[in-house]
Amino acid sequence: MNRSRQLLLWTGAAVAAVVLLVWAFPRAYPLLPEPWTVSTSEAAAIAAARLVDLGEPVVDGYVVSRLVSDQQLELRLRKLVEERPEAVESSWLEDEVLLWDVLVYPPGAIAGQWTYHARIALDGRVATLEKRISGGVPFGSLTSEEARRQADAFLGAQGIDPNDFASVEERLQRSGERTDLSLRYRRPELFDRHGFAHGIEVQFVGDVLAGMRTWFEDDDQGAQARALQPLAFLGFGRILAVYVFLPLLAVPFLKRYHAGEIGVRRGLQIMGLLFALSIVFQLMAARTASQGVPLGVFSRAQATWVWGIQFAVLVYLPLSLVGFLGWSVGESLCREGWARKLAAFDALLQRDWRNRTVAVSTVRGTLAGVTLAGALVGLSLVGAELGGGPLLSFVFGPWWDDARYMGVALLLFVVIYGFYAALVGRLFLVPALGRVTRPWVAAVVASVIGALFTWGPEIGVLPLPLFVALAVVGSGVLVGLFLGCDLLTSVLAHTTAMALIGAYPLITAASTAVQLQGWIALVGVSVPALVGVRYLGSRREFTYRYDDVPPHVRRIAERERQRLELETARNIQSSILPELPPELAGVRLSHAYLPATEVGGDFYDVIPLDRQPHSATSHERLAVAVGDVAGHGVSSGLVMAAVKAALTVQVGYDPSVEAVFRRLNRVVHASARRRRLLTTLCYAVLDPASRRFRFASAGHLFPYRVRPDGEVTVLESVAYPLGVRSDLVVRVRTVELAGGDRIVLASDGVIEATHETTDEPFGFERFEVELRRHAGRDLDDLRDAVLGEVAAHLGSAPRPDDLTLLILEVP
DSSP states (O other): OHHHHHHHHHHHHHHHHHHHHHHHHHHHTOOOOOOOOOHHHHHHHHHHHHHTTSOOOOOEEEEEEEEEHHHHHHHHHHHHHHHHHHHHHSSSHHHEEEEEEEEEEEOOTTTTOSSEEEEETTTTTTTEEOOOOOTSSSOOOHHHHHHHHHHHHHHHHHHHHHSSEEEEEEEEEETTTTEEEEEEEEOTTTTTTGGGEEEEEEEETTTTTEEEEEEEEETHHHHHHHHHHHHHHHHHHHHHHHHHHHHHOOOOHHHHHTTOOOOOOOHHHHHHHHHHHHHHHHHHHHHHHHHTTOTTOBHHHHHHHHHHHIIIIIIIIIHHHHHHHHHHHHHHHTTTGGGGGGHHHHHHHTTOOHHHHHHHHHHHHHHHHHHHHHHHHHHHHHHHHTOOOOHHHHHHHHHOSSTTTHHHHHHHHHHHHHHHHHHIIIIIIHHHHHTTSSHHHHHHHHHHHHHHHHHOOOOOOSSHHHHHHHHHHHHHHHHHHHHOOOOOHHHHHHHHHHHHHHHHHHHTSSSSHHHHHHHHHHHHHHHHHHHHHHHHHHHOOOOGGGGGGGGHHHHHHHHHHHHHHHHHHHHHHHHHHHOSSSOOOOOOOEEEEESSSOSSSHHHHHHEOOOOOTSSSOOOEEEEEEESSSSSHHHHHHHHHHHHHHHHHHHOOOOHHHHHHHHHHHHHHHTTTTTTTTTTEEEEEETTTEEEEEEESSOOOOOOEEEEOOOHHHHHOOOBBBBBBOOOOOEEEEEOOOOOOOOEOOOOOHTTTOOOOOOOHHHHHHHHHHHHHHHTTTHHHHHHHHHHHHHHTTSOOOOOOEEEEEEOOOO
């Protein structure tokens, strides 16, 4: 399916989702405030005008105005509205779910020591007016009649008719010599059989009017609290999840960074962006979000800064760091097979957005977000029909703490958590899980983890299983968009869905100021798509040039190229070095070759020599060689290959010890002398019939003769290494062996193996002790015992040089 047709389908789905959203939202949330006519500034003005009825205004006071919710009341009302919708509608309870909360602190007051407190319903009705009365003021007393008269007058001044209440209950509380009085005005008993009552309480401290507040009593209040606890724990767990993701991401990050597979420039840019947006969000929300947080001796104004700094350091800094790690590790994983999913996102990071690649992703992501928002609200309505309760208070997230600029705060919130969830829940989790399991399993697991531990486009529905099910649906759609489209599409779908669900109550409000805040958020998340529409007709796609590829990706590609070259070189070397049979010409053989790197510089061979019909020797002999080119790696491997080839040719022409050394010395002197890749060699001709061992050593370890009784003899032969001089003189020796004698040839990798902590070499003495100790064992057992001791001496330290061991047993 081409992209144009895809966009048309997404457009149709988005239009249908908007229709569904408009129809389903008020039905899924029957307690949606209607009409919402008062903005935060208007609520503060109403509170200021009414609070003068309680006393003089505070000069230069510190005012905190915020939107608050009562989740327990909302949950209770959802049950009541199903049984007595007319009773709920005629009560004030609907207005109590969401309220403007205004507190006025005198200059320098500490947290909690407010002077005035007011709560204003979203339609402008006054719900609470309170004044804190100082205990040092002398108080008189009131009669019940005088208290009732003042209370009725005060309620009337607030636009509340005392005659609307069914009864008034008087409550007394003695505090020392002072008697406090409260009058509870009870609304008509509409919910008697439901164990629920509500009304307004007017309070007197002594003979001073302290204000009024709404009240309700619920016999089933504990059940509401228990029902809300799982969501509260889940929200707390999501904050802790940031600290869980830190080590989980740090370990692969450190491994890949140490290997040069990860670049940090883009990750640091993303981390800086997330933290900067978080700081702006925190500056906007700290005044209201810190309300009610006990911070000791700090004044209320100081508490805003102290709490804001603490929250930024303890929550937003780790969250930004997790975003950095999520991008760094996730990008590295995606580059290995899913690079196309990063193309549009990379184009934005490179500020190359005037192309069709970015345009399609931005428009598709926005349309998908609208579709997802409508689908989630529709599903929440289905959940309501099944007994679930979508809670309006969960539609408003932490972004509502800034009541003055809720639209900006909402936009910042969805961008911060949208990026965080995308980088961790999709960019990292999906490819990481895909490396150890099937793609569909990885997608399912990532969807569940994303729903439980990262913020997502979700609906606050009770009970918890229904909430989790809807969260998994939302997370699963985003994972599917990542797998089926790309990262940018998934990010924009996430932010758009969150913004639309959060902004819907604002844009449907009667207050123009509140509507404006909702449209600010929606326009903000739509900007990428609005810009992208301009370039949908562009013929230019975003394609990678070599210069566009991040440096660490180039390093990965270069390392992969080198790895393939080394793998090829290792395979070639493996074909050059023989896999010796357990026996040749009656001589038993055992060998081991362990290169220090992919390509080693050691070589060995045991070559049967053809019988010469005109020679005095009519039986088969063996040419035996062990050599070591200085160093290890590709250069040494190339010289080794040349020397090994020359050895094979020379042995076929003239296998005598003198001739072989002359020929190989010329090869090394001509090809490797300038590079100081000198070569040591121990070469011998073994006659199994006569048990005669004729050999010479050019700078190499001397061979050992090991007798069955454990006697170990060093067979010395001294000469310069190959390539030092143009003419090499070697000392050729002949040794007469006995049946069962063993010849052990090794490279210096055995002797120079260093201890992991002391750097002490394995040494000749240990080598000879091991040969003596295991002399009576089988040939392969002797080999394995020596190698085991070398490995134990090395510990976890790497081998400093190639290791070769060749053992021959004379019949």
